[in-house]
Amino acid sequence: MKKIFALVAIMVLVMASFGNVDAQGKKVKQATETVEACMPIIGISAAESSPASAPATYVNAVKRAGGVPVIIPMTSDKAQLEAVLEIVDGVIMTGGEDIDPLKGYNEEPLRALGEIVPERDKFDLMLIRMAVAKGLPVLGICRGEQLMNVAFGGSLYQDIPSQVKTSYIKHRQEAPRNYGTHSIEITEGSLMHKMLGVNKIAVNSYHHQAVKDVAPGFKVTAVSPDGIVEAIEKVDSDCVWGVQFHPEGFVSMGDDSFLGIFKHLVNKAAEKK
Numbered sequence: 001m002k003k004i005f006a007l008v009a010i011m012v013l014v015m016a017s018f019g020n021v022d023a024q025g026k027k028v029k030q031a032t033e034t035v036e037a038c039m040p041i042i043g044i045s046a047a048e049s050s051p052a053s054a055p056a057t058y059v060n061a062v063k064r065a066g067g068v069p070v071i072i073p074m075t076s077d078k079a080q081l082e083a084v085l086e087i088v089d090g091v092i093m094t095g096g097e098d099i100d101p102l103k104g105y106n107e108e109p110l111r112a113l114g115e116i117v118p119e120r121d122k123f124d125l126m127l128i129r130m131a132v133a134k135g136l137p138v139l140g141i142c143r144g145e146q147l148m149n150v151a152f153g154g155s156l157y158q159d160i161p162s163q164v165k166t167s168y169i170k171h172r173q174e175a176p177r178n179y180g181t182h183s184i185e186i187t188e189g190s191l192m193h194k195m196l197g198v199n200k201i202a203v204n205s206y207h208h209q210a211v212k213d214v215a216p217g218f219k220v221t222a223v224s225p226d227g228i229v230e231a232i233e234k235v236d237s238d239c240v241w242g243v244q245f246h247p248e249g250f251v252s253m254g255d256d257s258f259l260g261i262f263k264h265l266v267n268k269a270a271e272k273k
């Protein structure tokens with residue numbers, strides 16, 4: 001019932017916005033038809049220091065895949081999150097700061113650990129566990145992928161350069177966000193393989209942490225040539241997965257190489273409506 005109200009509200013908003021921009025009856029009709037096709041609503045976890053915003057790259061990527069993006073503001077109130085999860089059909093956990101290793105996976109912090117934000121950890125962990133328990137499609141990106149692993153019992157390398165002696169690849173690129181600097185190998189038959197349709201692809205890379213012990217019930221589905229985990233997915237699901245790179249950096253700039261990742265999320269979200 002709540003979804004119907006939300007849908008009606010969005011329909012009114014869309015019609016109103018089209019009405020403002022262009023009063024032609026034809027435009028309004030097109031907008032109405034699109035909404036009638038049930039565009040799935042994708043919740044994007046608040047990502048930046050301001051607790052109610054996320055970079056426009058995530059928003060644009062969801063739009064390009066045919067979804068309706070909404071930001072989920074940071075909160076510690078479980079009831080608020082329950083209400084939000086009644087409205088959204090899928091969730092993206094965004095990139096950002098390091099995760100507190102002591103609270104997250106019972107490890108003392110190493111000197112090379114970056115900034116941690118306890119309030120955000122709490123919010124993110126609650127949100128992802130509730131969304132997965134509800135059966136919603138969930139895509140974790142960068143920190144979001146690491147968080148997915150931690151939320152379900154896995155651990156992280158707190159700092160690749162000082163902890164993983166066999167790693168030789170630059171995982172903190174100094175290049176545009178829509179430019180892939182290192183390759184990944186994708187497991188055949190995995191979700192990643194289905195979404196991207198290739199065994200190997202160049203990705204962007206902005207991380208110094210990575211998945212160490214994979215959470216029970218999850219598997220690794222892509223690695224970089226130096227053995228760093230670049231994607232995981234939940235074994236008994238076809239819509240809970242995470243990537244260590246930033247596909248939205250490509251998609252928001254009009255590069256379709258990684259659009260399949262967001263299309264899959266939006267398609268699965270449409271099934272949940």
Ligand code: MN
Nearest residue numbers: 171205206224
């Ligand atoms: Mn990388």
